[in-house]
């Protein structure tokens with residue numbers, strides 16, 4: 001009889017966990033994955049990346065019809081919003097993709113253990129009152145919304161990202177607390193559909209972690225679109241009468257309080273690692289000061305046979321980072337050499353235009369040494385100009401001595417797609433000259449990357 005029920009047991013079926021489980025099974029390991037949701041795919045497929053993009057895409061069409069962008073191209077329409085149908089196509093996307101993971105589990109012979117898993121010891125978990133043993137256990141429990149102290153999310157007037165994906169009507173005034181990725185993406189959705197949107201951000205600029213020029217330009221573009229920003233401002237309390245919320249705001253640096261009312265408040269001040277109920281104490285595994293599980297480079301925790309990946313460990317909380325860690329951890333468990341290059345993880349904000357970056361910001365790069373920077377405006381890119389998409393720019397940061405590219409940032413309608421080429425170039429150790437001398441198809445937005453690379457040494461053609 002086998003010593004353990006499974007070679008690998010993954011806890012959590014988000015993009016980290018389901019990918020780890022599939023890869024482990026592909027490598028010939030007997031694998032199970034415990035998931036407490038009704039459907040597979042985790043935050044990303046159920047209440048994150050996918051439903052938010054379904055609403056972003058649909059609302060982009062609505063906005064283009066309503067704001068005159070289509071009329072500019074000779075298409076005159078007066079759009080009528082069928083919000084229920086818009087939600088319907090969002091639900092369909094989620095259903096198809098989560099069902100797709102269930103199909104992949106069956107195809108790869110991954111057993112789905114339905115229920116919440118908690119450790120008994122380093123090789124045993126309880127799932128739905130059943131004890132299951134495994135030689136290796138991967139913690140991939142993801143993250144949940146960070147609460148605002150003293151504020152209760154009722155998912156009606158005061159919502160988190162999950163509630164903001166389900167609103168049954170367009171709010172008159174939505175206040176977004178937190179000018180990060182979720183606030184800007186979901187704030188954009190409801191602004192496009194007709195809400196007045198105010199964004200309250202604690203810091204003096206939106207999008208922390210992004211390049212400084214990008215943050216400034218993004219702020220300018222969103223303001224032009226109609227989002228009102230209250231920067232350097234904190235919300236110190238919210239009361240709600242069931243239909244209107246009243247917020248007390250104070251300058252972050254201290255000062256006189258003001259109030260703001262809204263019929264919808266989105267709390268989007270970050271997410272925190274999910275370890276509640278795992279009984280980590282039973283295996284002697286502690287979390288760090290931010291509640292995350294620490295691992296080494298191979299995704300091993302300090303407990304033998306227990307591994308961790310995705311949002312529950314340090315690093316950017318991104319689905320593709322979790323997926324790559326899922327592949328790497330399975331390969332390491334199988335005795336191969338799974339590696340994730342955490343220096344080259346792209347980040348994309350799916351607003352209009354999109355905002356994307358990979359590698360170091362100019363600020364961080366300058367702290368590490370001398371750099372050369374090349375910038376190219378989308379206004380001078382023929383395709384962007386023809387498509388009436390003049391906002392944004394591409395910026396390439398290269399080491400001044402070696403010319404090696406250390407960071408690429410972009411605001412452009414298709415920046416999320418463009419950034420893949422930059423990530424690949426950086427993964428291959430490209431110099432700005434390598435990019436500048438690579439033939440790019442014309443007319444494409446990607447030519448702006450080539451021209452920004454040419455600008456690193458001062459030689460762009462079109463500006």
Ligand SMILES: Cc1cc2nc3c(=O)[nH]c(=O)nc-3n(C[C@H](O)[C@H](O)[C@H](O)COP(=O)(O)OP(=O)(O)OC[C@H]3O[C@@H](n4cnc5c(N)ncnc54)[C@H](O)[C@@H]3O)c2cc1C
Nearest residue numbers: 012014015016036042043048049117142310311317318319
């Ligand atoms: C609104 C929103 C939009 C987003 N958009 C993007 C985007 O466009 N691009 C991007 O890269 N990232 C995006 N993210 C972030 C992305 O969703 C996460 O980075 C990603 O889902 C993390 O994957 P994970 O596998 O680590 O965890 P999760 O996806 O959180 O999955 C963890 C799973 O574990 C389960 N679980 C937890 N504890 C237990 C337990 N004890 N037993 C059994 N199961 C358990 C949970 O139910 C969950 O299903 C978005 C997030 C949100 C909220």
Ligand SMILES: NC(=O)c1ccc[n+]([C@@H]2O[C@H](COP(=O)([O-])OP(=O)(O)OC[C@H]3O[C@@H](n4cnc5c(N)ncnc54)[C@H](O)[C@@H]3O)[C@@H](O)[C@H]2O)c1
Nearest residue numbers: 178179180181182183201202235268269270271317348349
């Ligand atoms: N497109 C994507 O890749 C995508 C989309 C959505 C979410 N995500 C991930 O989900 C995670 C959570 O997103 P998020 O937007 O909630 O977090 P975030 O960390 O991106 O932004 C939170 C913002 O809230 C501000 N803030 C914190 N406390 C505040 C307070 N009391 N008052 C006002 N502002 C306050 C912070 O300064 C920050 O700007 C992110 O890590 C992100 O990577 C990614």
